[in-house]
Amino acid sequence: MVVQPPQPAGVPEPGAAAPLPDPAAPSLSDGEWHRLHPLTPLFRGGLFLVVIAGIIIANLRDRLVFIFLPWLDDDIDPEDIRDFQGRDPIDFIVANNLYLVAVLALLGILLVLIGLFYLSWRFHTFRITGEDVEVRSGVLFRTHRRAPLDRVQGVNLTRPMFARLVGLAKLEVVGAGLDSNVKLEYLSTSNAEAVRADILRLASGRRLAEARAAGAAHPTSRVSAAASVVSAGITGIIEGAEEPVSEPESVVNIPVGRLIGSRLLSGSTIWLLVIIVAIIVGSIAGTPWVLFTLVPALIGFGAYWVRTITRSLRYSIAPTPSGVRITFGLFTTITEILPPGRVHAVEVDQSILWRPFGWWGITVNRLSGRGLADGANEQFTTVLPVGTRDDVERVLRLLLPDLPESEWPLLFEHGILGPKSDDPYTNTPRRARLLRPLSWRRNGFLLVPDALLMRRGVIWRKLAVFPLARLQSIGLEQGPVDRALSVASVRAHTISGRVYGRLGVLDRDAALGLFEDAEAAALAAASHDRSHRWAGDTSAESAAEGAAGAAAVAGAVSVPESSERAAPEDPR
Amino acid sequence: MTNSPERTPDQSPSGVSPHTPGSLAHAPTNTESAEVSTSPASAPEPQVPSDVLDQDTYESIREPRSASRLPLGDGTWHQLARQYVWVQLISTGIMALIVLAAVLLVTLLWGQWWAWIPGGIFLAILVWTLAITPRQARAYGYQLRRDDLVFRRGILWQRVVAVPYGRMQLIDITHGPLDRGFGIAQLKLVTAAASTGVVIPGLKQEAAERLRDTLVDVAETRRTGL
Numbered sequence: 122m123v124v125q126p127p128q129p130a131g132v133p134e135p136g137a138a139a140p141l142p143d144p145a146a147p148s149l150s151d152g153e154w155h156r157l158h159p160l161t162p163l164f165r166g167g168l169f170l171v172v173i174a175g176i177i178i179a180n181l182r183d184r185l186v187f188i189f190l191p192w193l194d195d196d197i198d199p200e201d202i203r204d205f206q207g208r209d210p211i212d213f214i215v216a217n218n219l220y221l222v223a224v225l226a227l228l229g230i231l232l233v234l235i236g237l238f239y240l241s242w243r244f245h246t247f248r249i250t251g252e253d254v255e256v257r258s259g260v261l262f263r264t265h266r267r268a269p270l271d272r273v274q275g276v277n278l279t280r281p282m283f284a285r286l287v288g289l290a291k292l293e294v295v296g297a298g299l300d301s302n303v304k305l306e307y308l309s310t311s312n313a314e315a316v317r318a319d320i321l322r323l324a325s326g327r328r329l330a331e332a333r334a335a336g337a338a339h340p341t342s343r344v345s346a347a348a349s350v351v352s353a354g355i356t357g358i359i360e361g362a363e364e365p366v367s368e369p370e371s372v373v374n375i376p377v378g379r380l381i382g383s384r385l386l387s388g389s390t391i392w393l394l395v396i397i398v399a400i401i402v403g404s405i406a407g408t409p410w411v412l413f414t415l416v417p418a419l420i421g422f423g424a425y426w427v428r429t430i431t432r433s434l435r436y437s438i439a440p441t442p443s444g445v446r447i448t449f450g451l452f453t454t455i456t457e458i459l460p461p462g463r464v465h466a467v468e469v470d471q472s473i474l475w476r477p478f479g480w481w482g483i484t485v486n487r488l489s490g491r492g493l494a495d496g497a498n499e500q501f502t503t504v505l506p507v508g509t510r511d512d513v514e515r516v517l518r519l520l521l522p523d524l525p526e527s528e529w530p531l532l533f534e535h536g537i538l539g540p541k542s543d544d545p546y547t548n549t550p551r552r553a554r555l556l557r558p559l560s561w562r563r564n565g566f567l568l569v570p571d572a573l574l575m576r577r578g579v580i581w582r583k584l585a586v587f588p589l590a591r592l593q594s595i596g597l598e599q600g601p602v603d604r605a606l607s608v609a610s611v612r613a614h615t616i617s618g619r620v621y622g623r624l625g626v627l628d629r630d631a632a633l634g635l636f637e638d639a640e641a642a643a644l645a646a647a648s649h650d651r652s653h654r655w656a657g658d659t660s661a662e663s664a665a666e667g668a669a670g671a672a673a674v675a676g677a678v679s680v681p682e683s684s685e686r687a688a689p690e691d692p693r
Numbered sequence: 694m695t696n697s698p699e700r701t702p703d704q705s706p707s708g709v710s711p712h713t714p715g716s717l718a719h720a721p722t723n724t725e726s727a728e729v730s731t732s733p734a735s736a737p738e739p740q741v742p743s744d745v746l747d748q749d750t751y752e753s754i755r756e757p758r759s760a761s762r763l764p765l766g767d768g769t770w771h772q773l774a775r776q777y778v779w780v781q782l783i784s785t786g787i788m789a790l791i792v793l794a795a796v797l798l799v800t801l802l803w804g805q806w807w808a809w810i811p812g813g814i815f816l817a818i819l820v821w822t823l824a825i826t827p828r829q830a831r832a833y834g835y836q837l838r839r840d841d842l843v844f845r846r847g848i849l850w851q852r853v854v855a856v857p858y859g860r861m862q863l864i865d866i867t868h869g870p871l872d873r874g875f876g877i878a879q880l881k882l883v884t885a886a887a888s889t890g891v892v893i894p895g896l897k898q899e900a901a902e903r904l905r906d907t908l909v910d911v912a913e914t915r916r917t918g919l
Contacts, residue, residue, distance in 0.1 A: 272919070297919050320784045395761070465919075488885075522868070591919070594841075594856040595888035599763050601849055607761035614854075614886035616919075622888070629761050644840045647859055647917045 149312055150249035150319035154257075157245055158307045164284055167305065170234065247305055249316065254294050254303050254388055266304045268296045270324040271653040274488040275444070276317045277501075280310065284452070292317060295490040295682055302490040305612035321443035321458060326654030369446060371437030372515040373508055379480070380436075383507035384429050386474040393422050433506040438516060442656070445519045447504060457501065462652020463487055464520050465591040466613075467504075467622035469513055469537055472585040481513045481537075482506060485520065486618030502619050512536070521572065521586060528569045536576050536584045539563050546556040547635075549626045553606040556626045564626055566611065566635060571646060573613055573639055575624045585620050587613045590650035592643040597636045599629070614684055737898070737912045739837045739858065745898045746771045755831035755848060763851045770834035770845075776875035778893025781826045784871055789819040835893055840915070842908070844891045854891055859915035860884045863903045868898065880904060885919050 132235040149155045214223045237260075255267040275295040284290065289307035296302055309315060396418055404412040418691065429432040434451040445459035466486035475481070483505035505516045518524075524532070535545055540562050548565035549557050567574045573592070576586040597613040599691045603609055603625075609632040613622035627635070751772040756762055796812035799805050802904075828848060836843040845853045865881040872878055878901040882891040894902065 207875055226820045276919075323880045396706060593860045593884040594854055594891075596889075598852040598853075599851045604757060604761050604851075609763060611890065614884070614888045616885050617887050629763070633763070636853070636855065640841060640857070644857050644859075647857060648915070650917050653917070653919075692809075 142442070148319060149247075149308075149316050150323070152248065152250045154246040154248045156242065157247070157305060158289055158309055158312075159242065160287060161245070161307045162242050162291060164289065164560055165623070228301065233403060247303075249320060249323065254320060256303050258306065266303055268294055268663060271326075272297045272319070273320065273324045273460065274463045274490060275457055275459045276320055277455060278313055278317055278457075279455045284453045285310075292316075293490075294320060295488065295567065297488045298490065300491060317458065319442070321460065322656075324654070325443060325462065325656035327656050345366050369439035369441055371439050371448075373436070373438050373505065373512040375433070375436050375507060375512075377434065379478075379507055380433055381430055382478070383475065383480055383482075386432075386472075386478075388472065389422065389425065391474075393418070405522060432500055433503075436503070436506065438519065440519050444655075445504075449500075449506075455500075459487065460652070460654045461522060462588075462650065463588065464588065465615040466585060466587050466618065466622065467517065467520050468583055468585045468620040469517070470578075470581065473580050475507075476582075478510055480507045481510065483508070483513060483516055483520075484619045486615050486617055486620045510537075517586075519619065523587065523588075524569075525571075525572055528571075531567060531569060532574065532584070536567070537582070538655065539576075539579075539582065540565075546574075547631045549604075550608065550628045553608045553626050556602070556606070559624070564624070566627065568638055570642065573635075575613070575622070577624065585622070587615060587622065589639070589643045589646035590652070591615060592639070592646075595636060595639050595643065598623075603629075609633070611639075613639070704864070717761065737851055738839060739842075739907050741837065741900075741903050741907045743769075743771075745897075745903050746775075748897055748900065749776070750897075751831050752773050754830070754834045757848055757851065763845075763853055765802060765834075765845075768836050768838060768843075773830055773833045773893070773895035774877050774897045774900075776877050776897075778827050778830045780875050780877060780895070784824060785819055785823050785826065789816060789823070792816055792819065830895065833847055833893065833895070834868050837907075842891070844882075844893065854887060854889060856882060856884060857889055857915070858908065858911045859917050862910040864908055866901050866905055873898075878902075882908070 214220065226355065240260050241258070244260050244263075245256075247254070247256045249255075251270075253267050253269045254273075255265065257263065257265045273294055274297050277293040277295060279291040279293065280289075281291065281363060284307055288310050290313040291306040292308055292312045292313045294303040294305070305313070305316065397415065400411055400415050400418070404410075412558065431451040433449055435454065436449045437444060438447045438449075440446070441458065444458050444463070446456065446458050448454065448456045464485050464487055468484050469481055470484070471481045482503065484502050485504050487501065491500045504520065505512060508516065510533075514529075517532070521605070531545055535541060540546070540548070544565075546565035546567045548563070549561040551561070554561040558633050563576055563579055563582075565576050567576075571589055572591060573587040575583075575587070577583045577585070592613055592615065594614045596614060597609055599609040606626075606631045609629045610623055610625040611627060611632050615622055711737045754765055754770050754772065761789055761831040792812055792815050794857065796808050796816075799808040799812075829846075832851075834844070835844045841855045841857045843855045845851070859898065861882055864885045865883065866878050868882070875893050876898050878898045879892060879894045880896055880901045882889070882893075890895075
C-alpha cells in the first residue's frame, strides 16, 4: 500500500474542484428525459409507510416479546388453532408455527411496495426542451403533462422543512390555468436551482447553449452560476458590483417587529375584538357558559397569527433578469420567480390601522396555476406583506418596470397619497357624492399610456394599477340610480384575484371616454407586448426561433405567432 | 340590427356610419365598415355575412329612456333571433306551471295553505320574468369591430363589455333540446378573466357557428400572451 503524500492544507487537488457544478456540464434541462431524485418516493408517500410501520410495531410491542420468548407460553390450546377466525392473526401464526411463512410474507409485501415505489419513480420522468416542460408519470395509468414555456407564469421553488434537511426541493412550474402546474418533486436543491434557471432562460426565449457559453466564462461561481451569469448584467447595474452576485440582494427588509405589529393590527384583530366583546356581553346577559368559547377563539386566532407571521418571515424580494424573485417562509421556504409581464394587476393598500405607522401592503393578481380550493393561493398574491412608502416604491418599480419615469409621481403623489391640488385623476362628480360620501374626492381613475390606475377609499386607501397589456376586457355598467345621477361604473376585467377592478360612480361621459380609450390603449399595448418571450431579442436568430416557437404554442387554439414576432414597429 | 347615429357623437375609430335606417337583414354594413376603417396593423377583419347574423333577428336595441343612459354609439349592432323569446317564455312558463301544480297539490290534497307563501313569491317572480323577457331580449346586442367585440345587455342594469379578439381563450356553443327545436344556440366567449362574462344567447345555429369560426380565426391572428 502506497502512502499518499500529505496534501498541502488549503490547496485542493484539481479533482476536488470538480464537484462545483459546472453550468456547462450536461444538466437536467438538455432536452432528454430525466428522473427525479431517488429519495422522492420517501417524501411523496414513503413517509406514510414508515409511520404505518411505526404504529404496527408500537401496537405489537407485547406480541414481539411474546414471539421472541415463546417458551413462556408453550401450552397453546389446540382449540385456538381450530377457531382462529376472528382472533388475532399473530396467535394463529404462533399456534401453527408459521414464522417462516409470516416473515416471508412480510418480506414479500415490503419488496412489492419497494418495487412499486421504484417503478413509480422510474416511470416518473421529466424533460425540458426549448418549447415546453413535460412530465410523465404513472405506471398503469400514464399521465403526460406538457406545459408550453411561453405560457409559464412563474417558477416556484419550495423547500419544505423535512425535505430541506436532506437537501431536497420541490420545483413547480406555474401554468396559466386552474390546476395547471407542472411539479417536479423532488430534486436536489442544486439541481432544482439549475433547472429553474434553465426553464426561465428557455422561457425567456434565449437559447440554452448561448447561456452555457456565457456561463463557461465564469467558472468560479457556485451552484446558481447559471442564474448569476445572466443576472450579472442587471445586478451589476443595480449593485454597481463587478462580481456576478448569485443571490441578488433584497430591496426590502422587513423588521420582525414591524411584521408582527402589522399582523396584530390587521382586520382579523378587529374581528377578534368584536367576538370577545360579543362573548363578554353574551355572558353578562345571562348565559355565562358562553365565556368558555373564548378559549378556542383565542387559540384559533393565535394559531392564525403565528401561521401568517412565520409564513412572512425571512421575506426578500429582488430583481433578477428572469423576473422578480420573492422568498418567504420560516419553516417551509418558498422562492418564487415572477417573470416580467406575469402581473395582471397590482394594488397598494393601507388600512386606517396602519396609517399612523405609514405601512402599506401590496397584493397582485397573478395566475397561480392552482385549483380554486387551494389554500396556498392567498400567499402567492401578497407581494409585500408590509412596508414603508420607500419599500412600496421599490417593489412597484420591480413589478411595473415598463412604467416611464414621468408617470411615477402620478402613481405616488397623487395616486397613493390621495387627492392633492391639481389632481390629474378623474373623480366622482360632486352631484353623486352621496354614493361615495367619504371618498368621493378620492374615488377616481387615471389612464396613462401603459396602465390604468384606480384610486379608491379613504378609510382603507387603495390604489390599483392595471397594466394595459394584461387587461382582458373592459366593461361599463349602469344601474337605475347611476342613471338618475348620470354616472356609471367601469370595470377592468383581469384574471381573478384579490385586486378588484370595478370603480363605481364616475361621470357617465368620463366613463364612456375611458371605455373607448382604455380599450384602444389595451389593444395597442397587447399588440406590442412580447413578454411571453421576454428576453427574445430582435436579431435574426430570434426570428428563426420565433418560427420554431410558433409551432409549439399550445392553448385552446394553436397560434401562428410569426406575424407579431416579426412586427417591425416593435420598439424594444 | 340597429344603430343610432343621430343620438351620439361619433366615437368609433372607423368614423363611418354605414347604416341606413330601414335597411334590414341584407345590408352588408359590417363588411363595409371594416373595409373603410383605416388601421396600421394588417390583421384580417372579422367577416361574417350580415345575412347570416341578422337572419330573423330584432331590428332595434331597446334602451332606457333616460338621456344619461349608456349610449349605443355607432356601428352595427347585431341582435338576438326572435325565437329566443319563445324559448325563454316556454321554459319559464313550464317552470311556473310546475310550481303552480306543486302548490295546488299541497294545498288541495293536504290542506297546507302556507304553501302559497313561498309558492306565491316564486310565482310572482316567474310571472314578472315572463313579462320582461321580450324587453330584455331586445336589449341584447353585439358588435364586431375591427379589433374587438362589443357586447351589451340589460335595460334597467345596463352592461357593456369590449373584448379584444386576441384575448379570447375559447368559444363555447351550447344548445338545449328546446333551443334545438327552435334552431337557436348560445355562444359563450371565454377570456382569462372570469368577470368578462360575455354570453350571447339566442343566436341562430348557423350564425353561432359562423361567428365562432370567424372569432377563432381572428383570435388566432392576434393572439398575444395572457
